Amino acid sequence: MEKPDSTPQAQEAELIARIHQGEKEALQQLYQSYFDRLYSLVFRQVGRKKEVAEDITQETFVEMLKSIGKFRGKSRFYTWLCSIAYHRIADFYRHQERQDRMGIRPLDIRILENNYRTPEKSDGPGIDESKYAQDALEQALLRLPPNYRHVLIYKYVEEMSVREISQIMQRSTKSVEGLLARSREVLRKIIDESGEGLR
């Protein structure tokens, strides 16, 4: 007798099939599995803006439910979910850019706050040096173009493969590799720049 497939993908596929049949329990299970992770990702991608992150997360789940019948299992479910969110995030940045061009977006308070924030532990014996490095990196990340920031977060925080990132961003793997290399280069430049974050 054939052993039933119990891989996470198989379990996911089963859950999806049940949701497709209208089973609420399956939806709840899937939601609980991915909500926190997706919300955290979106929160980072939109520069820690709580309201924006909530809106995008909500839109992503609503869209997911609408088009769950289109999920063919060619990627992990989470990758597919991220790709829905990625389009919403891209829309958000496009909208922001339009507002910038028209000069109607208020000053990004968050960036200003970060730029003037000092590490929790001040100078002295036993200084937590990684806090300083972390802070420098965060300042630099905030100044990266959104796509560069996204790709670094997918790669280093979400620990996704280049192939998964290419599925989310709808680019070739070669293009993602190029984007990653450029992102690191620009990040290094920003960090090396003198007067970083305080201009």
Add this chain to the structure above:
Amino acid sequence: MNQVRDYVKKKRQIIFRRENYMDNEERMRKLLQAMYKPVIVSSEFKEKLLTSLMDQLGSQAQKPATPLWKNRWVWVPVAVIIILAIIGSAIWLLRPEPPPSIISPEVPSEETPITPEESVPPEGPVQMANFRLLISDEANAIENFESLEVTISGAGLLPAAEENEEEPEWIILELEEEDWCTVDLKDLMDENAQEIWSGHVEPGKYTKVFIYIESITWTLEGGGDAEVKLPGNKLQISSPFTIGTDYEVNFVFDVTVVEAGGSGQYIIKPQLAQSGPDKPFKLVPPEKQSKNK
């Protein structure tokens, strides 16, 4: 205050560079993961969203299957077919009048050359064929060829300009690709001629005739290399003539092939002296020609 800020900034950069975070992917990963710790979202928002998703799923499940005719994608091919049918009908209705099939003059025997006077057809419907274009070949260097086939893909007539009028537009005698006419000039020497086009054209005075040459293929007598060229993709002659309503004009377009100074290069060009509406010709039907080959 400014001094503290500058110090902190400097300190950040020094540490970051010293630790070489950018060149060590593992360090960068750890640093980024430490920086981006999972975010705790308000349970209220999480619950609210789940409830609304549950409701959405419930309404999705209750929704009856959409009938096929309500699916807009079903209508796309239908719309395409309707549009194509409309375009097809319009093209069919607006197509130019085809040459009347009733005009198929009797093929004269090779022994009895006919003159234009003999080729006048009996009276018929108003839009009878009143013009026939034929191609013939004046012997020059054609003897050097075993065969010299030209494919004619169309022809044109230039109406004479009336006094104080602008240069009129060419009348194009189009040939569908399946009607393109391939003739072996070797078979059309002397008065032999083959029909290129026959049909009705606007009666009136004309000054020029051209034929489009689509391709040329040749074999030299006894083999060998040669190059056969055309001055352009069409051959044109100026020869004023009149097309009437009640008789058919047989216009013979005579071409010839000449060798350019014994160089092995040949040029096909129109032969004005042998071309025109009043030239005697012996009609070679295509069937006869293929037999000759």
